[in-house]
Amino acid sequence: MNSRFIVATHILTLLASSDVPVTSEEIAVSVNTNPVVIRRLLVELAKAGLVVTQQGSAGGSQLARPAELITLLQVYHAMEPGHLFGMHRQTPNPECEIGNNIQGVMSGIFDQAEQAVEILFGSITLAQILGAVRIAVMQT
Amino acid sequence: MNSRFIVATHILTLLASSDVPVTSEEIAVSVNTNPVVIRRLLVELAKAGLVVTQQGSAGGSQLARPAELITLLQVYHAMEPGHLFGMHRQTPNPECEIGNNIQGVMSGIFDQAEQAVEILFGSITLAQILGAVRIAVMQT
DNA sequence: TTGAAGTGCAACTAAGATGGTTACAGTTCA
DNA sequence: TGAACTGTAACCATCTTAGTTGCACTTCAA
Numbered sequence: 013m014n015s016r017f018i019v020a021t022h023i024l025t026l027l028a029s030s031d032v033p034v035t036s037e038e039i040a041v042s043v044n045t046n047p048v049v050i051r052r053l054l055v056e057l058a059k060a061g062l063v064v065t066q067q068g069s070a071g072g073s074q075l076a077r078p079a080e081l082i083t084l085l086q087v088y089h090a091m092e093p094g095h096l097f098g099m100h101r102q103t104p105n106p107e108c109e110i111g112n113n114i115q116g117v118m119s120g121i122f123d124q125a126e127q128a129v130e131i132l133f134g135s136i137t138l139a140q141i142l143g144a145v146r147i148a149v150m151q152t
Numbered sequence: 153m154n155s156r157f158i159v160a161t162h163i164l165t166l167l168a169s170s171d172v173p174v175t176s177e178e179i180a181v182s183v184n185t186n187p188v189v190i191r192r193l194l195v196e197l198a199k200a201g202l203v204v205t206q207q208g209s210a211g212g213s214q215l216a217r218p219a220e221l222i223t224l225l226q227v228y229h230a231m232e233p234g235h236l237f238g239m240h241r242q243t244p245n246p247e248c249e250i251g252n253n254i255q256g257v258m259s260g261i262f263d264q265a266e267q268a269v270e271i272l273f274g275s276i277t278l279a280q281i282l283g284a285v286r287i288a289v290m291q292t
Numbered sequence: 293t294t295g296a297a298g299t300g301c302a303a304c305t306a307a308g309a310t311g312g313t314t315a316c317a318g319t320t321c322a
Numbered sequence: 323t324g325a326a327c328t329g330t331a332a333c334c335a336t337c338t339t340a341g342t343t344g345c346a347c348t349t350c351a352a
Contacts, residue, residue, distance in 0.1 A: 208349025
């Protein structure tokens, strides 16, 4: 369990809330971490086509597209390339009927679980998250 | 990402397929691991009320209840006490509107995702998994 | 009662993942 | 040209996970 997905979402929400490019230092202050950590995540987000980043003295990052066109699912896929649930460390014994088939059966179930999560994430945009943040601010 | 959930399910499926108590050694052979690893998981499964274990020379483990009355959700809760998605390592900056509210917003979303998974797991029993394994065996 | 077979547990180990830090090369712009 | 920024590598500390070893305790048949 790691923090990349939520931190990446944090980054993108911050970018969505700004009209101008945001430096990794500014993001790092919001996230409360080191700018290099932020930069590492920004490289992945850029590879996924979610942000564009400008080098040099006027550098900074911006969303690559409108916040309404970025879903949590896209963020999730950029940050978490693996599966949600793990398999055996060693291949189970193929001479045993359970050992020989349990992974196949369970991978089917795990796929369904992942799909349920993906459907949810695919239905939530960055604009909605920013909106929810702003509502929370007003209620404080 | 670990292997405890699927290995615990493997263990329980094996117990469900047997009329007699199964030793940790036999389970270890099916899972292809060391018996101590199995015993560790069995202790947790027993605490969760899913298995009963007999010590001594006639020792071994059995399901604590019929396979139709054990759901994947119960197994999951016994093996994975934490959350599915991680939060920031350090508390984000409360002076920033995004930093101050992103965790609240995202925890709501993560709860929904976990719920979707739990609904799925709660609908699948061990008996169904054993049935699926047996169907897979017949098709090999 | 004894010895064998099994559980439960502690301690140790190796491997891998994660996130933080430091240093610096490269890029851009005033 | 120098400052401000990105991108990257290397290192480090911490934590988790799963495997191994050793052994105390439990149980039961002989």
